[in-house]
Amino acid sequence: MIIDRDSPIPQYFQLQTWLHEQIEQGVFKPGDRIPTEEELGQVVGLARATIRQAIQNLVNMGYLVRKRRLGTFVLEKVAAPSTQTIIGLLIPDIRRGYAPVLARGVQDEAAKNNHSLILCDTDDLYIKADFHADRMIENSVSGVIFVPTAVSDGQNQSIIDKFQRNKIPVVLVDRSLPTVDIDCVTSDNIKGAYDLTEYLIKRGHKRIGITLSTLINTERDRLEGYKKALRDHGIPIDEKLILTHSGPFNEGRYLKFVRTLLKAESKVTAVFAGHDSIALLFYSQAGKMGISIPDDISVVGYDDLDLPLISLTTIHQPIYEMGQESLKLIMTRIRGEVNSTQKIVLETYLVERSSVKSLNTSN
Amino acid sequence: MIIDRDSPIPQYFQLQTWLHEQIEQGVFKPGDRIPTEEELGQVVGLARATIRQAIQNLVNMGYLVRKRRLGTFVLEKVAAPSTQTIIGLLIPDIRRGYAPVLARGVQDEAAKNNHSLILCDTDDLYIKADFHADRMIENSVSGVIFVPTAVSDGQNQSIIDKFQRNKIPVVLVDRSLPTVDIDCVTSDNIKGAYDLTEYLIKRGHKRIGITLSTLINTERDRLEGYKKALRDHGIPIDEKLILTHSGPFNEGRYLKFVRTLLKAESKVTAVFAGHDSIALLFYSQAGKMGISIPDDISVVGYDDLDLPLISLTTIHQPIYEMGQESLKLIMTRIRGEVNSTQKIVLETYLVERSSVKSLNTSN
DNA sequence: TATGTCCATTTGTCTATACAATTATACGAA
DNA sequence: TTCGTATAATTGTATAGACAAATGGACATA
Known part of the structure; x- marks a missing residue:
C-alpha cells in the first residue's frame, strides 16, 4: 500500500x-x-x-x-528560467540623434513583457562597449540589444562573442555586420537613399552633392543607393561631389564639406546630407553665407529627427518601431522559440517638406 | 466589505x-x-x-x-543580499527636453561606481511610475533616482513610500516635494529666473511677458523669481502678461499664449519663456508672423538645451551635473554614510547669446 | 465546409467539520 | 532556582460534499 x-x-x-x-x-x-x-x-x-x-x-x-x-x-523538467527580467541596450550616446526614440521604443515593449531596460552608452568606443558588456553579464541580463559601435567589425564581433559565451542572446539594431550571422533589425538604407535621390532627380536636379561617413555600413548603403539612382537615370557620377570621411561624426570635419558644397563653384543644385544632423549644418552654414534653402540650394536629410524651426525633406526611419521589433525579437530568443537567424528590415518612407525646389519649368 | x-x-x-x-x-x-x-x-x-x-x-x-x-x-522582505549593482532612474520621457542629458550624467557617474542604470519612463503618469517602481523592486535595484511626476504630491509620496518600505534609498532630481523630507538635487530656479528677468530689465525692458506651467514647482519658482525681480526694480506686475496653465506641457495650449504675447497689442518688448521648448515656439511663431527676434521682440528661455540654428539667451541648468550629483548622493546612501537629509542646490548661470535687444540708447 | 450548440469530464472553488501537532505560558513540584 | 507538566491558542491535516468553469469532442445546422 x-x-x-x-x-x-x-x-x-x-x-x-x-x-x-x-x-x-x-x-x-x-x-x-x-x-x-x-x-x-x-x-x-x-x-x-x-x-x-x-x-x-x-x-x-x-x-x-x-x-x-x-x-x-x-512537466518537462526545465532549468528554472532566470528570475532576472532585464534587457541590456548598448547605444552610442543617449543624447544624440535618434537614440532617445530607440530607447523609448525598446522600453515600452519591454514593459509589455515585464522586463526592465539597462541603458549603456558606448560613445562608439570599443573600450566602453566592452566595459558595459561585462557589467551587463554580471547583472545577468536576459538579452542584449546592440547598436554596433562605429569601429571595426572585429571589435564588434568580440563584444557579441562575449555575450554569446554567456548564453545571452544579442540582436543588432540599425547597423548590421555583414560578416556576422546574427539577428538584426534594420531599415533599407539603399532603397531609402535611392528614393530620396530619385526624388531630387525628378525635380530636375542633376548636380547632387552628398556628404556622409563611410565608417558605418548604414551610411555606406545610402551612398550606394545614391549612386544607383544616378546611374539608373543616366546621370554621371561626379566623385568631386561625394565628400566622405571614414571616421566617426565630427562637426568640424563636416562643416568643411558643407562649405565646399555650398560654394558657388561647386554648382550643385541639391545636396544629400548623410543624416539629419548634417542637414542641420547646411542650414546653419547657409544662414551665415546668405544662402537660402531651398531657393538657392535644395537639401535633403535622412532619419526624420524632430527638428524644430526647419522644414526638411527627409527619409523617415521607423526608429521607435525598430526599438520595439528588436525587443520582440530578443524575447523570442529568450523564450527559445526560434532557431534560424532573423533579419528584420523595416520600411522607410520619404517625408516631403519644403527644403527642395523643383527646377522643372513645367512643374 | x-x-x-x-x-x-x-x-x-x-x-x-x-x-x-x-x-x-x-x-x-x-x-x-x-x-x-x-x-x-x-x-x-x-x-x-x-x-x-x-x-x-x-x-x-x-x-x-x-x-x-x-x-x-x-516577513521582513529581505532583498537577497544584493549582489545587484543597479540604480533605477524614473524620468518623465527620455525623448523630451533635458532627459537624455540627465540620463547620461547619471549613467557616466554610475559607471565610475561600477553600477548599471535601469531606465524607466513615467510619462508623468502615476500608474506608469507605480508599475515601473514594482519592477525596479523586483529587480532589486540598490537605489532610485526619481524625477517626480507632474501629478499630486500624494501620489509621488506613495511611490517614494513603496521604495522606502523595501529599504531602497530614493533621491529626487529637479523637482522637489516641499512636504517630503527626502534627499534631493535641484537648481535654484528662483534665483535663475530673477537673474534672467533682471538681465532684461537692465537692457531697458519694462513690459516683460511670461508663459509657463504652474503644475510643477520648478516653474512656479521661476514665476516667483520673475515677480521678485520686477518688484525689486519698481516695475508693476501686470497679470495680463502672465500666461500660465496648470496642466502638463501641451504644444497647442502654449502656441495660443505665444501668439497672444507676440501680437502688437500686448506691447511686450520681451518675453520670458518658461523653458527652452516654449522659447522655440516663439521662434517658430515669430517666423510665421513676420516678427524678428530680437529686433521686434526679445526672447529668453530656461534650461539651455542644445538648440540648433537659434541663438537663445537662456539660463544654463547643470543637468548633466545634476545627474552626476544625484548618483553620488544615492551611492552615499547605499553605503550608509550619511543620516541627515541632503538637499543639494546647484548653481545656474545666464548664457548670453543674441535673442535679446538692448533698448538703452546709451548701450 | 464552416459554424454553432450541447455534453461529459476534469479541475477549480468553497463550505463545514473534526481532530492532531506544536508550543508559549503559567503553574506547581523538586 | 530549576524542572516538569498542564493548558490554551493556533496552525496542520484530513474528510465529505457541492457547485462552478473550462473545454475537447460529438453532433447538428447553415
Missing part, C-alpha cells in the same frame, strides 16, 4: 513523495497524464482535498501542470 | 490580494502578526479552508510565515 495511515508522516506528504518518485524514476514521463484526482482517491483511499494538496505542492515545485477537463500532466 | 461574493474573482484570491495590499501598504508591517485564520474567517465571512488557501499562497510567495500556536507573521 502506498499510504501508511499510522505513520506520523502526513498522508498528503506520503502521496506527494510517492508521486515525486514515480516522476523521477520515469514511471510517469514528461507529457504523461497522471490519474485523475478521483481515481487517485479511489486507489490510495484518501479524500480529494488531500490528493489535491499533494498535487498542488508538486505543481508549485514545477513537476506537474493541471489542465481543466484534461487532467494533470508531468 | 473586502470580499465580493458576486465577483467572478475567486474569494480566496480576493482575500489574498487584499492581504498583499495591506502588507505592501505597510498596514501589516514586517514582524506583525496578522489575524488568526479563525478571526479572518469571522471578519470576511469565509470558511477556514478558503482563508488558508489565500494565506498559503502568500507564504509560498514569501510574504508570510506561519508559526504553529503563535499565528501567521509578515
Whole structure:
C-alpha cells in the first residue's frame, strides 16, 4: 500500500513523495497524464482535498501542470528560467540623434513583457562597449540589444562573442555586420537613399552633392543607393561631389564639406546630407553665407529627427518601431522559440517638406 | 466589505490580494502578526479552508510565515543580499527636453561606481511610475533616482513610500516635494529666473511677458523669481502678461499664449519663456508672423538645451551635473554614510547669446 | 465546409467539520 | 532556582460534499 495511515508522516506528504518518485524514476514521463484526482482517491483511499494538496505542492515545485477537463500532466523538467527580467541596450550616446526614440521604443515593449531596460552608452568606443558588456553579464541580463559601435567589425564581433559565451542572446539594431550571422533589425538604407535621390532627380536636379561617413555600413548603403539612382537615370557620377570621411561624426570635419558644397563653384543644385544632423549644418552654414534653402540650394536629410524651426525633406526611419521589433525579437530568443537567424528590415518612407525646389519649368 | 461574493474573482484570491495590499501598504508591517485564520474567517465571512488557501499562497510567495500556536507573521522582505549593482532612474520621457542629458550624467557617474542604470519612463503618469517602481523592486535595484511626476504630491509620496518600505534609498532630481523630507538635487530656479528677468530689465525692458506651467514647482519658482525681480526694480506686475496653465506641457495650449504675447497689442518688448521648448515656439511663431527676434521682440528661455540654428539667451541648468550629483548622493546612501537629509542646490548661470535687444540708447 | 450548440469530464472553488501537532505560558513540584 | 507538566491558542491535516468553469469532442445546422 502506498499510504501508511499510522505513520506520523502526513498522508498528503506520503502521496506527494510517492508521486515525486514515480516522476523521477520515469514511471510517469514528461507529457504523461497522471490519474485523475478521483481515481487517485479511489486507489490510495484518501479524500480529494488531500490528493489535491499533494498535487498542488508538486505543481508549485514545477513537476506537474493541471489542465481543466484534461487532467494533470508531468512537466518537462526545465532549468528554472532566470528570475532576472532585464534587457541590456548598448547605444552610442543617449543624447544624440535618434537614440532617445530607440530607447523609448525598446522600453515600452519591454514593459509589455515585464522586463526592465539597462541603458549603456558606448560613445562608439570599443573600450566602453566592452566595459558595459561585462557589467551587463554580471547583472545577468536576459538579452542584449546592440547598436554596433562605429569601429571595426572585429571589435564588434568580440563584444557579441562575449555575450554569446554567456548564453545571452544579442540582436543588432540599425547597423548590421555583414560578416556576422546574427539577428538584426534594420531599415533599407539603399532603397531609402535611392528614393530620396530619385526624388531630387525628378525635380530636375542633376548636380547632387552628398556628404556622409563611410565608417558605418548604414551610411555606406545610402551612398550606394545614391549612386544607383544616378546611374539608373543616366546621370554621371561626379566623385568631386561625394565628400566622405571614414571616421566617426565630427562637426568640424563636416562643416568643411558643407562649405565646399555650398560654394558657388561647386554648382550643385541639391545636396544629400548623410543624416539629419548634417542637414542641420547646411542650414546653419547657409544662414551665415546668405544662402537660402531651398531657393538657392535644395537639401535633403535622412532619419526624420524632430527638428524644430526647419522644414526638411527627409527619409523617415521607423526608429521607435525598430526599438520595439528588436525587443520582440530578443524575447523570442529568450523564450527559445526560434532557431534560424532573423533579419528584420523595416520600411522607410520619404517625408516631403519644403527644403527642395523643383527646377522643372513645367512643374 | 473586502470580499465580493458576486465577483467572478475567486474569494480566496480576493482575500489574498487584499492581504498583499495591506502588507505592501505597510498596514501589516514586517514582524506583525496578522489575524488568526479563525478571526479572518469571522471578519470576511469565509470558511477556514478558503482563508488558508489565500494565506498559503502568500507564504509560498514569501510574504508570510506561519508559526504553529503563535499565528501567521509578515516577513521582513529581505532583498537577497544584493549582489545587484543597479540604480533605477524614473524620468518623465527620455525623448523630451533635458532627459537624455540627465540620463547620461547619471549613467557616466554610475559607471565610475561600477553600477548599471535601469531606465524607466513615467510619462508623468502615476500608474506608469507605480508599475515601473514594482519592477525596479523586483529587480532589486540598490537605489532610485526619481524625477517626480507632474501629478499630486500624494501620489509621488506613495511611490517614494513603496521604495522606502523595501529599504531602497530614493533621491529626487529637479523637482522637489516641499512636504517630503527626502534627499534631493535641484537648481535654484528662483534665483535663475530673477537673474534672467533682471538681465532684461537692465537692457531697458519694462513690459516683460511670461508663459509657463504652474503644475510643477520648478516653474512656479521661476514665476516667483520673475515677480521678485520686477518688484525689486519698481516695475508693476501686470497679470495680463502672465500666461500660465496648470496642466502638463501641451504644444497647442502654449502656441495660443505665444501668439497672444507676440501680437502688437500686448506691447511686450520681451518675453520670458518658461523653458527652452516654449522659447522655440516663439521662434517658430515669430517666423510665421513676420516678427524678428530680437529686433521686434526679445526672447529668453530656461534650461539651455542644445538648440540648433537659434541663438537663445537662456539660463544654463547643470543637468548633466545634476545627474552626476544625484548618483553620488544615492551611492552615499547605499553605503550608509550619511543620516541627515541632503538637499543639494546647484548653481545656474545666464548664457548670453543674441535673442535679446538692448533698448538703452546709451548701450 | 464552416459554424454553432450541447455534453461529459476534469479541475477549480468553497463550505463545514473534526481532530492532531506544536508550543508559549503559567503553574506547581523538586 | 530549576524542572516538569498542564493548558490554551493556533496552525496542520484530513474528510465529505457541492457547485462552478473550462473545454475537447460529438453532433447538428447553415
